[in-house]
Amino acid sequence: MSHQRLPPEQLRYATVLHWVTLVGFVTLVITFVLYMTGLATAEVPLHQLPQLWKLSAADYAKATGLHEGWSWLFAMDKGDFLSLLGIAMLSASPILSIAAVVPVYLKEKNYIYAALGLMAVLVLLYAASGLSVRHS
Amino acid sequence: MPLKHPLAALMLLLALCGAMTAQAADALPAAEALPWWVWPLGLFVVCFFLGIVAVPAGVGGGVLFVxxxxxxxxxxxxxxxxxxxxxAMASALAAGPSLLKNGMANLRLVMPLALSASLSSMGGAMVGLALPANIIQIMLGLIILAITALMIMARKSDYPHVPQPDALSQRLGIHGVFHDLISGREISWQVHRTPTGIMLFLVIGFLGGVFGVGAGWANVPALNLLMGVPLKLAAASSSLILSIASASATWYYLNNGAILAIIAVPAVVGMMMGARIGAHLLTVLNPAVIRKVVISMLLFAGVRTLLKGLGI
Structure with a gap:
């Protein structure tokens, strides 16, 4: 199907998704290599992981003294936290892609889809915000 | 012509990987004695082979992975x-742009269903992380066995007949024409039962969030058999819905410390590399045989997960 026959919002969504996902994958691989090679030292030493990854997420956090939510973003000098950057970028790509098409819907006066897009962005932003983090 | 020997070798390798890791994981003190790097490396290898079989079998990576x-x-x-x-999310994200640009996925169809699924997916993630592991393990075993039964029994309809679109889909403008590259035909489509579909995607999203298995196994039948979406459009749009719904649950898992890069990154990279090879092997491997192998793998993994949850 030629691009001319596709709705403009669909093309914009595809373009934004392509670039954000690409940057996310590249970041994921580079940061993981830095983590694995020790160029970025790990907060939790790699050799201790076999004793820790059998614990639940809550017990792992207790055992390692790690904090939940966005605390990892402020410890990017550590390889294990740095590696989460690519994961966060991939998880953010649907938010950015949907947010990019809302103005297109508004321009077309398609207020129903603009509202649906905004609601989807709000749901994803709420999930990303960490406001829903359970406190153990 | 289907290649039987490479397939047999692949299955043997998968079985060997599974048996070795199972043996090592069962003897946990011995597992801890192994160097740490054995596990992410083993995970990468297993995910690489899972990626190869997932594409020809027509299932998402998450449902095999978990x-x-x-x-x-x-x-x-x-x-x-x-x-x-x-x-599940990474595979869907990687496929998304081309599916949208070649018109195989439809954003108008995706948006309301993805909103519904992403809302409940986050709820599912909250429930999933709050429940004890053995309960989740038992429920996961049962759901995997149910998915296996669905894979065996579910029918598919390439071009379902939708005599009359429902009022909501008409209001939302969910209809279109897509160009089937294989048949060369222009396929005009419309949908029905949209309100039921939105409700069903609430359930599907919730299950995806609880068990972390993605939801392609349920998205495609819901779109195709319930709403009357042509099969190829359903498969492509399912991928896009999955990428949005999984993102909300992934954020919840990430914010709760339930994503470890040492496990997640080798899994994602291995699965994606395998999926690329799987896509190329589509022309030489017999998809029906692969599908039977995947059903057997799911049956085996489902029973093992159930028994593990029951402490047997």
Whole structure:
């Protein structure tokens, strides 16, 4: 199907998704290599992981003294936290892609889809915000 | 012509990987004695082969990943589900742009269903991380066995007949024409039962969030058989819905410390590399045979997960 026959919002969504996902994958691989090679030292030493990854997420956090939510973003000098950057970028790509098409819907006066897009962005932003983090 | 020997070798290798990791994971003190790098490396290899079989079998990576890795590796199920969501999301994200640009996925169809699924997916993630691991393990075993039954029994309709679109889909403008590259035909489509579809995607999203298995196994039948979406459009749009719904659950897992890079990254990279090879092998492997093998793997993993949850 030629691009001319596709709705403009669909093309914009595809373009934004392509670039954000690409940057996310590249970041994921580079940061993981830095983590694995020790160029970025790990907060939790790699050799201790076999004793820790059998614990639940809550017990792992207790055992390692790690904090939940966005605390990892402020410890990017550590390889294990740095590696989460690519994961966060991939998880953010649907938010950015949907947010990019809302103005297109508004321009077309398609207020129903603009509202649906905004609601989807709000749901994803709420999930990303960490406001829903359970406190153990 | 289908190649039988490479397939047999592939299955033997998969079985060997599974048996070795199961043996090592069962003897946990011995598993801890192994160097740490054995596990991410083993995970990468297993995911690479899972990626190869997932594409020809027509299933998402998450549904294979969670029961197999959860059953045979020493990682806690919280981390396995977090990585499973990421595996499902990453595969769907990678495919998304081309599916949209070639008109195989439809954003108008995707948006309301993805909103519904992403809302409940986050709820599912909250429930999933709050429940005890053995309860999740038992429920996961049962759901994997149910998925296996669905894969065996579900029918498909290439071009379902939709005599009259429902009022909501007309209001939302969910209809279109897509160009089938294989048949060269222009396929005009419309949908019905949209309100029921939106409700069903609430349930599907919730299950995806609880178990971290993605939801392609349920998205496609819901779109195709319930709403009357042509099969290829349903498969492509399912992928896009999955990428949005999994993102909300992935954020919840990430914010709760349930995603470890050491597990998630080798899984994602291995699965994606395998999927690329799987896509190329589509022309030489017999998809029906692969599908039977995957059904057998799911049956085996489902039973093992159930027994593990029951402490047997």
């Amino acid at each position: 029961p197999i890795v959860g059953g045979f590796f020493p990682f806690h199920l919280d981390f396995v589900r977090g990585a499973g969501l990421l595996v």
